[in-house]
Amino acid sequence: xxxxxxxxxxxxxxxxxxxxxxxxxxxxxxxxxxxxxxxxxxxxxxxxxxxxxxxxxxxxxxxxxxxxxxxxxxxxxxxxxxxxxxxxxxxxxxxxxxxxxxxxxxxxxxxxxxxxxxxxxxxxxxxxxxxxxxxxxxxxxxxxxxxxxxxxxxxxxxxxxxxxxxxxxxxxxxxxxxxxxxxxxxxxxxxxxxxxxxxxxxxxxxxxxxxxxxxxxxxxxxxxxxxxxxxxxxxxxxxxxxxxxxxxxxxxxxxxxxxxxxxxxxxxxxxxxxxxxxxxxxxxxxxxxxxxxxxxxxxxxxxxxxxxxxxxxxxxxxxxxxxxxxxxxxxxxxxxxxxxxxxxxxxxxxxxxxxxxxx
Ligand SMILES: Nc1ncnc2c1ncn2[C@@H]1O[C@H](COP(=O)(O)OP(=O)(O)OP(=O)(O)O)[C@@H](O)[C@H]1O
Ligand SMILES: [Mg+2]
Numbered sequence: 001x002x003x004x005x006x007x008x009x010x011x012x013x014x015x016x017x018x019x020x021x022x023x024x025x026x027x028x029x030x031x032x033x034x035x036x037x038x039x040x041x042x043x044x045x046x047x048x049x050x051x052x053x054x055x056x057x058x059x060x061x062x063x064x065x066x067x068x069x070x071x072x073x074x075x076x077x078x079x080x081x082x083x084x085x086x087x088x089x090x091x092x093x094x095x096x097x098x099x100x101x102x103x104x105x106x107x108x109x110x111x112x113x114x115x116x117x118x119x120x121x122x123x124x125x126x127x128x129x130x131x132x133x134x135x136x137x138x139x140x141x142x143x144x145x146x147x148x149x150x151x152x153x154x155x156x157x158x159x160x161x162x163x164x165x166x167x168x169x170x171x172x173x174x175x176x177x178x179x180x181x182x183x184x185x186x187x188x189x190x191x192x193x194x195x196x197x198x199x200x201x202x203x204x205x206x207x208x209x210x211x212x213x214x215x216x217x218x219x220x221x222x223x224x225x226x227x228x229x230x231x232x233x234x235x236x237x238x239x240x241x242x243x244x245x246x247x248x249x250x251x252x253x254x255x256x257x258x259x260x261x262x263x264x265x266x267x268x269x270x271x272x273x274x275x276x277x278x279x280x281x282x283x284x285x286x287x288x289x290x291x292x293x294x295x296x297x298x299x300x301x302x303x304x305x306x307x308x309x310x311x312x313x314x315x316x317x318x319x320x321x322x323x324x325x326x327x328x329x330x331x332x333x334x335x336x337x338x339x340x341x342x343x344x345x346x347x348x349x350x351x352x353x354x355x356x357x358x359x
Contacts, residue, residue: 002017002050003017005046006043007185009185010174010182017046020050020171021050024046024050025051028168029165029168030142030143030169030171031142031145031167031171032143032171033145034146035221038175038224039223040173044059044100048099048102048142054098055099055138057102058096058099058102060073060074060092062105062107063108070109074091074093074117075126075128075129076089076129077128077131078129078131081128081129085130088128091126093137097137098139100139100140100142101140101141102142104143105146106143106145106166107149107152111157114158114159115159120137125137176223176227181216183227187207187212187231190231191204191231194231194235203240204240205235205239205240205241206241211243211244214248214249215227215230215248230252230253316348316352317354319338320345321354321359323338324354329356329358331345331349
């Protein structure tokens, strides 16, 4: 069951699955740590599945819910406790009865709520917002964060007592780059899921040996989620075709230009839309990191339309801002860099609402 959920045979992945099975059956609080997109939520699912608990897995993303609403989301509320509370409602704590409560992105829990959360966990009981009846709590707690909680505690953004309360059994989810040997397996799993979900992907592309090895060499700062996005892009651009390492580097991975500093990265970010058009040219890292106009030639082979005016304007904005950044807001210097007349640049900045004072 766990092997179907968390795909991988590398030793960090095996170790992860071993830890999950060891701790799943206990009622111990688990703290899942790991980079963004590394699979923390999947680990929470795995823990719940293997726990054999009859109740549901109830997830709360503490970063996604506005802090004013988070309290009633967790604790529930009684009728009339605030404007809009026209019915009494059980919160996530109560909903998780007999099951697992997963507090995702716990590092983003507002400090104002942390002491109330700690009290609820210690007492194993809560009162709804605006109520005085006590509800007994019965759930297994799992928390996750991509943040460094030790650092947050040092900075005073996270209560030390809450940190010790949740940091009982920490599980580190490995980065994708640490388990690069799993990439072909994960890739196949993701392709299967896509075909199952989306009827429009008729024929999956195939990644040849060179493509797989290029994928295994990449650093994957966005981990499995980034891999998933790349595969989705591949399905659109290479429907039914074979993909090699050049396709991976030039068309599927965001093009990274080494040693050109921040502003060239910003350029490529802005040009990310253009990446994904096969040009047949080799990547030339010594040239200026600008997308070659030829890259637009095949646009309509892959897409139905482009908002030309909007797109050109986006490029304009990025280049003007980059020039202002480089010249620390000096318009005449920036206009020289852009080969524009000073007055033309000022006009453009006005039109595009670019303020020189922000540089
Ligand atoms: N080992 C794996 N096998 C298959 N799919 C995986 C694996 N690890 C992660 N995924 C997939 O990658 C995506 C990201 O995983 P998940 O949402 O669990 O990451 P996360 O660590 O919670 O990310 P975030 O920090 O952004 O919340 C999901 O679609 C998940 O199904
Ligand atoms: Mg997550």
